[in-house]
């Protein structure tokens with residue numbers, strides 16, 4: 001079914017009107033219509049006016065930033081990596097779209113369609129790529145599943161991955177491998193997170209890559225162990241290993257980047273990977289139910305879509321083709337652009353240094369407590385926004401219960417690094433909050 005057939009079917013509009021609208025949106029996105037006016041300005045001629053005015057945001061300092069969120073600060077929230085509260089600018093954009101949909105769902109769907117393109121453009125601005133390289137998804141998991149389901153793996157080829165991956169990577173690969181019978185080689189990069197070294201990681205990749213390896217499936221920041229991999233160094237190695245391999249057998253380097261995206265100050269090109277997946281409802285402070293896939297190439301040379309795209313403009317690029325169609329909570333998807341603006345306004349370098357500073361502060365404080373074992377590497381070369389530890393006298397669940405009773409949110413896990421208590425000081429936390437958490441740990445250790 002062609003894009004305009006889908007459009008006509010989904011909203012029952014005359015085909016011409018729809019194609020016209022979607023083309024105009026694309027042109028507007030490129031600043032070619034309405035004197036380059038932003039889309040919402042052009043919308044003012046229509047009947048769907050938002051009930052709330054557009055909020056703006058200028059960064060002043062970290063303390064003041066907390067006022068931009070509805071977060072309940074009577075709790076010390078060190079689990080922002082799970083699911084985000086979003087800032088006022090994002091919330092107001094959601095409200096605006098929600099109002100439009102509630103007033104007139106069919107019309108607003110058509111009128112607002114271009115916000116999806118604008119969102120991909122903003123994601124591209126954030127990550128240093130074009131909109132055509134960005135697909136929008138509903139979560140990291142949806143991105144990983146559509147990536148590993150659709151990526152080119154021919155009979156006889158194999159996948160190389162690690163024990164440090166999240167369930168969503170492991171399961172996406174397992175489903176496909178069970179169906180097609182290919183081999184998934186699973187290795188470890190380190191026994192103890194503190195022992196990780198880039199030399200060792202590169203050595204193990206070299207040892208286990210073979211002629212059949214088609215996909216290298218890794219995670220940037222491991223949520224079971226807190227380790228951050230040197231993705232640019234791995235990307236450089238993959239480029240070397242690919243020398244002499246043709247398109248049919250080159251290694252496709254795929255990264256689950258969710259816990260680095262919105263923390264680390266890197267652009268996509270610096271990572272030298274083929275595909276990068278992240279949810280944007282964690283560190284990025286986007287609306288819940290949002291995420292992206294970014295591709296090195298703008299075409300579909302190495303991947304096929306799984307979910308039919310509602311690609312009204314019939315744009316053959318990766319982004320529109322890999323963005324799952326069907327109706328979604330478009331008020332969330334379209335408001336994601338505001339989260340990228342928000343981060344760019346904060347400054348990617350500013351965000352990275354604040355998060356590294358808070359985690360280093362916490363690590364130092366934890367090391368002062370006898371009976372607490374720091375699991376996370378001290379160096380920000382191998383760690384990002386996670387600080388994991390163990391308390392000798394207590395299980396990770398017990399530590400969580402004690403902290404919860406004191407209105408401090410931490411998260412236990414027991415995966416590749418064994419049982420750990422996970423904390424993720426982020427830009428909404430302060431050193432005072434960390435001191436409070438450390439004081440409780442000192443009491444129980």
Ligand SMILES: Cc1ncc(COP(=O)(O)O)c(C=O)c1O
Pocket residue numbers: 081082139140141142165166168219221222223256258259279280291
């Ligand atoms: C490394 C990693 N990948 C994927 C996911 C799944 O993320 P989502 O909830 O956005 O699907 C998580 C969850 O936190 C994770 O830690």
